[in-house]
Amino acid sequence: MVNKNFVRMFEDSFRMNWELEAFTDYETKYTLTYAQVAEQVEKLHIIFRECGIEKNDKVALIGRNSTHWAVSYIAAITYGAVIVPILQDFHANDVHHILKHSDSKLLFAADYIWDHLDENELGNVRAVFSLTKFKPLTVINAALPVIDENTGAKMELTIEQLTPEAVQERFDRKFKNNFHPDCVRYDYKDNEEIASINYTSGTTGFSKGVMTTGRALASNAEFGHRVRSDKYGKLLFKGDRMVTFLPLAHAYGCAFDFLGNSTCGGHTYFITRIPTPKVLLAAFAEVKPTLILSVPLIIEKIYRKQIQPMIAKPPVSWVLQVPLLNDAVLAQIRQKLVNVFGGEFEEVIIGGAAMNVEVESFFRKIHFPFTIGYGMTETAPLISYRHWSEFKPQSCGQILDNMEVRITDKNGEGVGEIEVRGDNVMLGYYKNEEATKATFTDDGWLRTGDLGYVDNDGDIFIKGRSKTMLLGPNGQNIYPEEIEDKVNNMPFVLESLAIQRDGAIISLVFPDRDALDAAGVKAEDIPAEMEKMRKEVNKQLASYEQIAQVEIRPEEFEKTPKNSIKRYLYK
Numbered sequence: 001m002v003n004k005n006f007v008r009m010f011e012d013s014f015r016m017n018w019e020l021e022a023f024t025d026y027e028t029k030y031t032l033t034y035a036q037v038a039e040q041v042e043k044l045h046i047i048f049r050e051c052g053i054e055k056n057d058k059v060a061l062i063g064r065n066s067t068h069w070a071v072s073y074i075a076a077i078t079y080g081a082v083i084v085p086i087l088q089d090f091h092a093n094d095v096h097h098i099l100k101h102s103d104s105k106l107l108f109a110a111d112y113i114w115d116h117l118d119e120n121e122l123g124n125v126r127a128v129f130s131l132t133k134f135k136p137l138t139v140i141n142a143a144l145p146v147i148d149e150n151t152g153a154k155m156e157l158t159i160e161q162l163t164p165e166a167v168q169e170r171f172d173r174k175f176k177n178n179f180h181p182d183c184v185r186y187d188y189k190d191n192e193e194i195a196s197i198n199y200t201s202g203t204t205g206f207s208k209g210v211m212t213t214g215r216a217l218a219s220n221a222e223f224g225h226r227v228r229s230d231k232y233g234k235l236l237f238k239g240d241r242m243v244t245f246l247p248l249a250h251a252y253g254c255a256f257d258f259l260g261n262s263t264c265g266g267h268t269y270f271i272t273r274i275p276t277p278k279v280l281l282a283a284f285a286e287v288k289p290t291l292i293l294s295v296p297l298i299i300e301k302i303y304r305k306q307i308q309p310m311i312a313k314p315p316v317s318w319v320l321q322v323p324l325l326n327d328a329v330l331a332q333i334r335q336k337l338v339n340v341f342g343g344e345f346e347e348v349i350i351g352g353a354a355m356n357v358e359v360e361s362f363f364r365k366i367h368f369p370f371t372i373g374y375g376m377t378e379t380a381p382l383i384s385y386r387h388w389s390e391f392k393p394q395s396c397g398q399i400l401d402n403m404e405v406r407i408t409d410k411n412g413e414g415v416g417e418i419e420v421r422g423d424n425v426m427l428g429y430y431k432n433e434e435a436t437k438a439t440f441t442d443d444g445w446l447r448t449g450d451l452g453y454v455d456n457d458g459d460i461f462i463k464g465r466s467k468t469m470l471l472g473p474n475g476q477n478i479y480p481e482e483i484e485d486k487v488n489n490m491p492f493v494l495e496s497l498a499i500q501r502d503g504a505i506i507s508l509v510f511p512d513r514d515a516l517d518a519a520g521v522k523a524e525d526i527p528a529e530m531e532k533m534r535k536e537v538n539k540q541l542a543s544y545e546q547i548a549q550v551e552i553r554p555e556e557f558e559k560t561p562k563n564s565i566k567r568y569l570y571k
Contacts, residue, residue, distance in 0.1 A: 001402060002423050004222055006214030007189050009263040010078050014038040015181040017238065017265035023067040026243070026269045026283055032067050034265070037074065038184050043167050044075035044134065046174075050161055051106060051126050055080035056193065058102050060125070062086040062095060063110030065248050065270040068131040070258060072108040073248070078186040083196045084209075085249035087476055088113060089542040094207070096121040098199050102209060102430065109137070127162060136162040191215040197430050198251055198377050200477055209430035212251075216380035217259060219402060219423040223382060224260035235346075238265035240290040243283045245275035245298075246475045251381035252351055253475060257293055275474060277301050281340060288342040295352040295475045296359075297503050299370075303359050306340055307333065334366040347388040349373055351381075353471040354462065357394075364393060373397050374460055377477070378439070378446060379424040384460045395459045396452075400424070405454055406445065414453045415463050419445040468567060470500045472544035483507070483547065486540050490533045492516050492526075497557060497570055504548035507534065508570060510556050526552060 017034040024031040032040070053059070059076040061083060063069050076083040084102045086095055088110065099107065100123035107128045109117070114128060114137055122128070128137040136159045160166060175183060189195075191214040198210045224236040235256075242261045246253025261268050269287050271279060280298065310316055311333065320326055341348065348370040355372055363370050371388040374396030375381030383405070384397040391397065399405045403422030410416035425446050428436035439447055452462040470478040480498035487496040487507055494512040498505055511526060521529055530550045538546050557565040 002191060002215050002219045002222060004218055005188070005191055006195055006218040006221075007078055007080070007186050009218060009221060010074055011184055011186050013263045013265060014184045018181050020239065020265055021267045022262060023070050024267065024269045025067050025272050026287070027272050030067060032071070035179075035181075037067075037071055038181075039171075039179055040071045040134075041075045041078060042175075042179070042183070043164075043171050044072065045079050046167050046170050047129070047134070047162055048075070048079050048081065048106070051157060053079070053081060053105060055187070055189070056082055057106075058082045058084050058104040058197065060084040060086060060099055060102065060104035060107045061109075062090075062113055062249070063088055063108070063131045064272050065244055065253075066131060066272050067270060068108075068134065069248060070262070070268070070270070072131065072134075073254075073258075074262070077195060080187055080189045082194050085196065085198060085254070087199075087247055087249045087542075089247075089472070089476060089544050091540065091542050092116045092118070094542070096123075097207060098209075099123050099125055101207065102197055102199075108134075111137075126157060129162075133164055134167075135164055189214060191218060194427065198249070200377050208432055208435055210251075210377050211427040211430050212380045213427060216424045216426065217255070220255040220380050220382050221260040221263050223385075223400065223402075224256055225264050235291060236260050236264045236266060237290070240264070240266035241287050242266055242268045242291060242293075243271065243280070243287050243289045244268050245271040245280055245283075246293060246295065250475050250477075251377045252295075252375065253293065255381055256291075256349075277305055284340065284342040288344040290345055292341055292345050292348045294348060294350055295471060296350055296355040297353075297471065297473055299348070299350055300356050300359050301503075302340065303362070307337060307362070310336075330366045334368055337366070337368055345369070347371055349385070351375060352475050360393070371397060374462065375424075376448060378426045378448075379403075379420065380426070382424060383420055383448075386459065392455075392457075392459050395455075395461050397459065399454070399458045399460060405458070405460065407453055410453075415451055416453070418448045418450045418452050418454075418460065418462070420448060421445045470498075470505070473503060474544070476542075476544045478505070478545055483537070483541065483545060486537050487533070487547075490537065492519070492521070492529055493533065495557060495565070497565055497567065498547070499570060501571070505545065507537075507547045507550045508553055508557075509533075509550055510553045 014034050020034055022032055022034045022037050059081045061072050073083050084104050086098055103124055105124055105126050107125050108131055109128060110131050119138060126141045127139045130137050139157050139159050193214060194211050195214040195217050196212045200208050200210060240261060242257050244253060244257040248254045248258050258268060271283060320329055350370060351373040369388045371386055371391040373385040375383045383403060384399050386397040403420055403424060405420050407416040408419055421444055450462050452460055454460055468480050470480060472478050483498040484496050487493055492512050492515050493509055495510050497508040509530060530552060534547050534550045558569055559565055
C-alpha cells in the first residue's frame with residue numbers, strides 16, 4: 001500500500017533538505033541545492049502558466065541526463081502536468097510521432113536534438129525550451145490566448161515573455177527576494193491520476209505510451225525509502241550519493257537513481273555524456289556512490305576489462321587452482337572490484353535484462369555485493385528484488401510486498417507466463433485500447449510476456465522471454481521486429497533476423513536470389529550489396545539500434561507450422 005502522495009514527496013523533500021546538495025552535472029560540476037531546485041521549479045511553473053498549461057496537460061522532455069532534465073521533470077509533475085520523457089536516442093521522425101501522439105503542449109529539448117527536429121512536425125506543441133538555462137527556442141502557436149497572471153487579460157504568447165530574464169522578474173516580484181521552504185506549496189494531484197507517459201518504442205508502427213500513475217511512481221520511490229528488514233535497513237538514505245548513467249527517460253534509472261534519491265534527500269550526480277567504462281570508473285572513484293544501479297552489459301564490460309585479464313594470467317591463474325590459497329586470492333579480487341566501484345556502496349543492483357551466467361557465477365564466488373532485480377516499464381518498473389546477501393543464484397529476487405505474481409499456462413516443469421498485479425502496474429497504453437486489452441487478463445493481471453516460475457519463497461526465476469526485446473548499451477529497449485521490418489523492406493532481402501552478440505546488433509539475412517539475379521548482381525558482389533543495405537537501414541535507426549554487421553545465410557530460416565522463424569535456434 002502506497003503511503004505518500006507523489007507530488008507531496010517532492011514538496012516534503014525540498015522543505016526538509018533545503019540546504020543540501022541535490023543534483024550535480026558530473027563533468028562540469030554544475031550543482032544545485034534542494035533550495036535552488038525548488039526555485040528553478042517555481043520559475044518553470046511561471047512559464048507553464050504563461051503558456052496556458054493546465055492540470056494533466058502533457059509536457060515532453062528529451063535530452064541527456066542532467067540537472068536541467070531533472071528540474072524539468074519535477075516541475076511538470078509538481079505543476080500537475082503529465083511528463084512525457086523521450087529517449088534522446090530516438091530518431092527525429094519518432095520524436096515527431098511521440099509529440100503528436102502524446103498531445104504534448106510544451107517541449108523541453110537539448111539544443112543538439114532541437115537542431116534535428118522540424119518545427120512543422122511538432123503537433124500541438126506551443127513552445128520549445130532549451131535545456132540550457134531554459135531559454136525559449138521558439139513559440140509555435142503564437143496566437144494562442146493565455147491569461148496574464150497580473151491583469152487577468154488574454155494575451156498572445158511571445159518569446160519575450162518567456163526569456164529567463166522576464167521569468168526572473170516575475171519571480172522576484174512574486175517572492176520579493178524571500179523564497180523560503182514555506183513557499184514550496186503545490187496543488188494536490190491524486191495518486192490515481194496519470195503522472196507520466198513513457199514510450200516503449202519510438203516508431204509509429206510499434207509505439208506504445210505507458211500511462212504511469214503517481215501511485216506507481218510513488219510506490220517505487222517509497223520502496224527504496226522504507227525499511228526492508230531490521231538487519232539490512234533501507235536502500236536509500238538522506239545524503240546518499242548516486243552516479244546516474246542509465247537514461248532517465250527509461251523507467252529503471254528514473255525510479256531509483258533520480259526519483260527515489262531526490263525524494264529522500266540524496267545527492268545525484270548525472271553523467272552527461274556516453275557512459276563508457278572509463279568514464280564510469282572515474283566517476284565511481286571520485287563520487288564514491290553509496291548505491292549503484294546498472295544494466296548487465298555495463299557490469300559485464302567492467303568484468304571483462306578489469307577482472308578477466310587479471311585472473312587469466314599466471315601466477316593468479318595458477319594460485320586459483322590451489323584450494324588453500326584460493327580463498328585469499330578471491331578475497332583480493334573482490335576487494336579490487338569493490339574499489340573499482342568506489343568502495344563505499346551497499347550493493348550493485350542489476351536489472352533490465354538477463355545477466356551473463358559466467359559473470360554472475362564468478363561474482364557470487366567472490367562474494368561481490370550484487371543482486372538482480374526484475375521489472376518493466378509497465379510496472380514503473382520494479383516487480384521483484386532481494387538484498388544481495390539473500391539473493392538466490394539465477395533468480396530475479398522476491399516479489400515485492402505490494403505486488404502479486406502468478407504463473408499461467410505452465411508446462412511440465414512448472415514454467416509458464418509471468419503475470420503480476422499491484423500498486424506498480426500501469427493504467428494501460430495511451431490511446432491504444434487494443435494493446436491495453438491484449439496486455440491485461442480479464443481479471444486484471446498484467447501479462448509480462450516473460451516465461452518463468454516462482455519458488456515457495458516468492459522468488460522469480462525467468463527461463464526465457466516470449467517478448468523478444470533486446471537491451472541497448474545504456475538500458476534502452478530494442479525491438480528486433482522493428483529492425484527486421486526495415487531490413488526486409490530493402491530490395492535484395494527475402495527475410496532477416498536481428499540478434500545481439502556482445503552488445504552488438506547483428507542482422508542475419510537470407511538474400512532474395514531472384515531479385516539479385518534480375519538486377520544482374522553476381523554472387524561475389526552480394527556482400528557489397530548487403531553492406532550498402534546495412535548503411536541505408538542504419539540511417540533509419542536510432543544510435544543504439546545500429547546494425548554492426550550483416551551475416552548472409554545460405555538457406556532460409558527454420559520456421560514453425562505458423563511460418564514464424566524459430567528465433568531460439570539463432571544466436
